[in-house]
Amino acid sequence: MNIEKKIEGNKLLVKINGRLDTNTSPEFEKELKNDLPGIKELIFDFNDLMYISSSGLRVILSTEKIMNKQGNMIIKNVNDLVMEVFEVTGFIDILTIE
Template sequence: MTITKNIENDGKKALLILEGRIDTVTSADLEKAIAECSAASEIVLDFAKVDYISSAGLRVVLATHKAFSAKDGLSLINVCDAILSIFEVTGFKDIINIK
């Protein structure tokens, strides 16, 4: 998986552009990239080029939601239909801002 980080608004907003699979092997990379953005008040994950997410990836998304809920929050953008259906089945769509 490839992760491109863009920090905007004087460090207040972190945009992570994700590419590839988020699975047991790569979820640690995502977790590390998110931790490096912990000073930001808002985090946006761009899922445009993500084609798979496992339960390990879902765990990272949920942990990120919890960590940023006291701040400006977590948003997911450009989520494909296949992954959106996973978020619907797991109930993530009800608690996470998906645009």
């Protein structure tokens, strides 16, 4: 997994390339926790996210809860495989996906 982050004021753009699974979720969560304070708008670009597991979903959900208190979170460019996981798990009803 490769993570690219771009901070502009109180806006954070995070692009993930690869797999968000049991092996990579702890690193991803650590990266996010360091950058979230003061962020009002969090945008995930999942264009290059090839797979997401339940541990990845847990990180996304916990991040959504944080962002609900301090701003908003948007997920963009979700491919069909990841979108299917969001639909089956009901995350499509919880997350803002564009």
